[in-house]
Amino acid sequence: MRRTSWLWPVLAPLRFDESGIGPKLMHESFINYRNHRYGVFAVALCLGAVVTSLIDSRREPQNGGTWLGYTLGSIAALLICYLALYGVRRRSFKSPAGSAAGWLSAHVYLGVAVLCIATLHCGFQFGWNVHTSAFVLMLLVSISGCWGVYVYARYPGLMIRQRGNSSRETLLEQLSTLDRRARLLVSALDERLQSYVEEAIRRTHLGGGVWAQLRGRDRSTILIPDALRGPPFARIVSNEGQHVLIQRLAQEHAGAHEASFAAKLQDLLEVASEKAVLVGKLQKDIQLQGLLQFWLYCHLPLCFGLLAALVIHVLAVFLYR
Amino acid sequence: MPDLEFDVAILGAGPAGLSAAARAAQRKLSHIVLEAGARHANTIQQYQRRKHVMSEPGLLPLRSDIAFAAGRREAVLQGWEDGIRKTNAQIRYQAEVTAISGAKGAFRLALKDGDALRAGHVIMALGVQGNPRRLEVPGGELSCVQTALESADAYLRETIIVVGAGDAAIENALALAVQNRVILVNRGADFPRAKDSNVTRLTRALDAGRLECSYRAAVKLISAAAAESAAPYQVVLGSPEGERTVDCHRVIARLGAIAPRRFVESIGVRFLDDRTDAIPDLSPQYESSVPGLFIIGALAGCPLIKQAMNQGYEVIEHLSGNPIQPADHPVLEAKLRPLLGGREVAATLDLIQDRVPTFAGLKALAMRELVLASKIVTPRKGRRIFARGDYSSSVFHVLQGQVQLEADAGEPMLLRAGQLFGEMSLISGRPHEIGAVAGPECMLLETPHGTIKKLARTEASVRSYIDRVFVVRALRLLLLPRARAETIHALAVRAQIHSISAGDTLFEQGDPIDRLYLLRSGSVTLSRPTRSGDGPVAYCAAGSFVDVAGCVPGARSRTVTARATVAADALSIDFESFSELLSSDEALQRKVQVEQEQQAAAYARMKAQPEAGDVLSFLMSHGVGEATNVLVIDEQLCIGCDQCEKACAHTHEGVSRLNRRAGPSFYSLHLPTSCRHCEHPHCMRDCPPNAIHRLPDGEVFIDDTCIGCGNCEESCPYGVIQMAEVPERVGIVQRLLGRRPAEAAKTAVKCDMCKDLNAGPACVSACPTGAAIRIHAEDVVALARTRASAVR
Incomplete structure (x- = not known):
């Protein structure tokens, strides 16, 4: 049987059991991890802190400088260090210190508990100083973390549903199949339409920079030739939802004189509409995937800011007491 | 013009043929090598460029006038070319032999180009690749x-x-x-x-x-x-x-x-049986059933280069009247040392064959091969050889002393010299059902599963003996732990063994209930037809009874269809014998009742939840039925961070053994391309250096004796083995000092379940959201049911 190292419990104080890898275990999210074990622990911690503060507040007013203030402050500081260790665990793949899901579960619940303990620690005394800045940063880290929890819990399922249970690779393959079909259909039609369809395919746009990904708008364009003045006067316009292409094909369809020509255009119209839906799905998928990662880019810098502010706060308290 | 005459004609210019020719040249025997192709060593010429050629087995010394050492394909081929020149070996290229007639001392070989020649002896070193089929169309001979x-x-x-x-x-x-x-x-x-x-x-x-x-x-x-x-x-x-x-x-x-076998048989050479990988019937000097005609190399069942070269040398020495011990003699002598006691190696091998009935029918060459692949172990009295629940990749034979087998129920079984154990795990591919403890002065022959399976494929006597032992032990262990030996033997005689391939049925709905089936290996699903096809209601793994729930008193016909999910083997006894036993054995009654209750409840639960049946069908159709440990990702939890792949690469020299995106999905369950540690690992079937092993916990891994032949990659139906260059790790300081990583040869890499990490598989422990888990095939029903209720 696998044994765990005796060294690690020091760094993983909340590990009560084996690493959480049992063959009998079914999927268990970080939120439900071991029947909300860390949630229960966090609630108990907060209740304990609240009750002690209530009792103590009869003796002396709440302040960071009382014995209880120091105790709560120390607990909060230690918790913050422990929470930051999650980043270390995430990157140490050979670590015997429990599963990353367990760590994340503890990280989430204790992260919320820190809010309560630190608020009790400061005794609701806020001002324009370095101490309050540490508190605000902690608040922001917590909020961004909660946003992350929401994102992790909700988006993966949402992404599967909106992709209709197929993978992104499958959708991309479907897209190229549609493009091939469109090219095949239009090859029997006149050259103007061919270049129109070709332009629409060439200028179909997925993803892009960070902002484009997060906004999730279809930024596809199309080149509209100027029949009178020639190529230099062609315009590039938005082809969001393939609407320009569809509109143009519909116009041609309305003006068609031959049944076979109209039938081809009808097929082409259907392909273009299918493609519009598919591009929409892919765009949404890219957006959700982007959002799934974006919050971390807020959480991490704030977290480092918090650690710095915490060090300054502690030094300031002890040096200028 | 009269035909040219030689002492020896050698067919094939591979390593075996070249080595024989070089020796013949040294011994001043007139000889000719007839090679159908245009170059020497065609098989190795076809290896990809710069491929590393290994010189396994390392223990065996090389005996040849031509040099050979592990190295790049180009270096090896160059070495042989130099050898041909230096030893003055005579080779005729583009000389395909179409017929051989005559007898010892006067063989006549007809060539495709119409020539013929005569030879006193013929050595066939054709290999097993055969000649590639050509395009038989006009223009098929063009250089393009x-x-x-x-x-x-x-x-x-x-x-x-x-x-x-x-x-x-x-x-x-x-x-x-x-x-x-x-x-x-x-x-x-x-x-x-x-x-x-x-x-x-x-x-x-x-x-x-x-x-x-x-x-x-x-x-x-x-x-x-x-x-x-x-x-x-x-x-x-x-x-x-x-x-x-x-x-x-x-x-x-x-x-x-075109496999060479038909040609070889046309000359009159007898093969041991009709299987495609059967080997010819050979004497210890590699002489076939046609006197004067010798067969060496891969065609004789020795696919390794060094062995083949040694055989070429030995045959020529034998022909020049210099009887020498085979090259494996010192290796065997060292292996058999505990058993020798002043005897010769050959006599000791005979002694093993006399004692061990499994090997009684083996030819001397096969016996040598077997002992070379095995090892002799002498555990101290009281030492546990394996525990109940351990996976193993070996079968044991008692050579001396005693071994005690301990089952949960019933008396422990005492095994004496000659008896075999570990056969149930061999057949089922599952963990041992019983533990084994060494008795006093115990000496065992430990043989890898791969070797014994190969032997059982080619030797009917080995196969039938192992089957007989299995039937008796399985009946005792699973049905009648307290019955007398005579009862069990009487029942064993009436037992039948059924082998079915994936997708075939053991019985169908509506068939009469005439036999009780016990699954020996593989797995089956039990299903009832629904409007939309088959609806699975249960899953049976090796070691369980199939559809006992249907065998209630008064039932006449099956209510379910039993279909194999992977190739499966079942043991059956007729229903009357079983009913007789049932009426006289209370313990058996209880056991059957419990099983009936469980199966009946499982049927009902699955029927009430048809989605679970769909999920089960999906998992089974992708081979989860034979998995002992398969990675399953819940897409509802997966955030696509690829921590699993990163963890895998990080813990395995930078090469990830899993591909998260690849693989099928259903009901938000995703089966990424990653090793499943099958019950009967396909990869272990044909590994020349026996480099693939199974640990007691079930992990299948490749050790560093891999020769990079790619057999396992080809055999794996799930595409989870890759041939990769695992680079040497050189630290930053050493890099600054100018050291560069040595060039690595391509070897097979696959998931080893992070066997060296205390925390278990890194892919699972690194998953931050709990989306990745590894499960055993036995848990698929539970997984299917939770999935069906989770996704609506």
Whole structure:
């Protein structure tokens, strides 16, 4: 049987059991991890802190400088260090210190508990100083973390549903199949339409920079030739939802004189509409995937800011007491 | 003109043939090597460029006048070319032998080009690859037609026609399609011979338009193209739609090979049986059933280069009247030392055969091979050889002393010299059902599963003996732990063994209930037909009774269909004998009742939840039925962070053994491409250096004796083994000092379940959201049910 190292419990104080890898275990999210074990622990911690503060507040007013203030402050500081260790665990793949899901579960619940303990620690005394800045940063880290929890819990399922249970690779393959079909259909039609369809395919746009990904708008364009003045006067316009292409094909369809020509255009119209839906799905998928990662880019810098502010706060308290 | 005469004619210029020729030249025997191809060592010439050729087995000394050491393909081939020159070995290329007649002292060999020659003795060193089938069409002999592909990178922006429907054709076509236009020509409508993973890759590439495929098509004609055309050659392809002409640069025909066996048999050589991998009946000096005709190398069952070269040397020494001990003699002597006691090696091998009935019918050569692959162990009294629940990859025979087998119920069994144990795990591929403890002065022969399975395939006597032992032990262990030996033996005689392949049925709904089935290996699903096809209601793994719930008193016909999910083996006894036993044995009654209750409840639960049946069908159709540990990702939890792959690469020299995105999904369950540690690992079936092992916890891993032959990669139906260059790790400081990592040879890499990490598989423990888990096939029903209730 696998044994765990005796060294690690020091760094993983909340590990009560084996690493959480049992063959009998079914999927268990970080939120439900071991029947909300860390949630229960966090609630108990907060209740304990609240009750002690209530009792103590009869003796002396709440302040960071009382014995209880120091105790709560120390607990909060230690918790913050422990929470930051999650980043270390995430990157140490050979670590015997429990599963990353367990760590994340503890990280989430204790992260919320820190809010309560630190608020009790400061005794609701806020001002324009370095101490309050540490508190605000902690608040922001917590909020961004909660946003992350929401994102992790909700988006993966949402992404599967909106992709209709197929993978992104499958959708991309479907897209190229549609493009091939469109090219095949239009090859029997006149050259103007061919270049129109070709332009629409060439200028179909997925993803892009960070902002484009997060906004999730279809930024596809199309080149509209100027029949009178020639190529230099062609315009590039938005082809969001393939609407320009569809509109143009519909116009041609309305003006068609031959049944076979109209039938081809009808097929082409259907392909273009299918493609519009598919591009929409892919765009949404890219957006959700982007959002799934974006919050971390807020959480991490704030977290480092918090650690710095915490060090300054502690030094300031002890040096200028 | 009279035929040329030689003392020895050697067929095939591979390592075995070359070594024999070099020795013959040294011994001043007149000799000739007849090689059908245009170069020496065709098989190795076809290896990819710069491939590392290993010189396994390391223990065995090389006995040859031609040098050979592990190294790059080019260096090895050059070494042999030098050897041919130095020793003055006589080789005639492009000389395919079509018939051999005559007898010892006066063989007559007819060549394809019409020549003939005479030889006193014939040595066949043909290998097993055979001659590649050629395109038998006009123009098939043109230089643009090739039967092998050395490197796909050598061609750029060409039009290439690949003919064939096997794995080789698909792999070549896919590799070439990266930078060329490729047309795959398939005579049939699909690819029944190819591996599933290859078909999937091909389908994907075809859908994406990366290459073309012509079905029910054939090459009709190849000719040089007109001067102004885009490519130098023209190929006419015929298909049901009609003929079309394609300009192309080359045609690669991967049509398989003509196995040499038929030719060898036509001369009168007897094979041990009819299986495709059977070996010829040979004497200890490699002489076949035709006196004067010797067979060495891969065709004689020795696929390793060094062994083949040694055999070439030994045969010539034997022919020149110098009887020498085989090269493996010192190795065997060292292995057998505890048992020798002043005896000769050959006598000791005979002694083992006398004592151990499993090996009684073996030929001397097979016995040597067996002992070479095995080891002798002498555990102290009271030492646990394996525990109940351990996986193992060995079978044991007691050579001396005693061994005690401990089951949960019933008396412990005492085994004496000659008896075998570990056979249930061998057959089922599952953990041991009983533990084994060494008795006083115990000496055991430990043989790897792969070796014994290969032996059981080729030797009917070994197969039937192991089966007999299995039946008796299985009946005792699983049915009648307290019964008398006579009762069990009487029942064993009436037991039958049924082998069914994946997808076949053991019995169908409505069949009469006439036998009780016990699954020996593989797994089956029990299903009831529904409006939308088969609805699975239960899953049975090896070691369980199939549909006992249906065998209630008064029931006449089956209410379910039992279908194998993977190749399965079942043992059955007739229902009357079983009913008789049942009425007289209370313990058995209780056991059957418990099983009936569990199965009946499981049927009902699954029936009430048809989605769970769908999930179960999905998992089974992707081979989870034979998995002992399979990675399953819950897509509802997966955030696509790829921590699993990163963790895998990080803990395995930078090469990830899992591909998260690849693999099928259903009901938000995703089966990524990653090893499943099968009950009967396909990869272990044919590993020349026996480098693939199974640990007691079930992990299947490849050790560093891998020779990079790629057999395991080819055998794995799930495409989870890759051939990779695992680079040497050099620290930053050493890099600054100018040290560079040594060039690595390509070896097979696969998931080893992070056996060296205390925390278990890194892919699972690194998953931050709990999306990745590893489960055993036994848990699939539970997984299917939770999934069906989780996703609505």
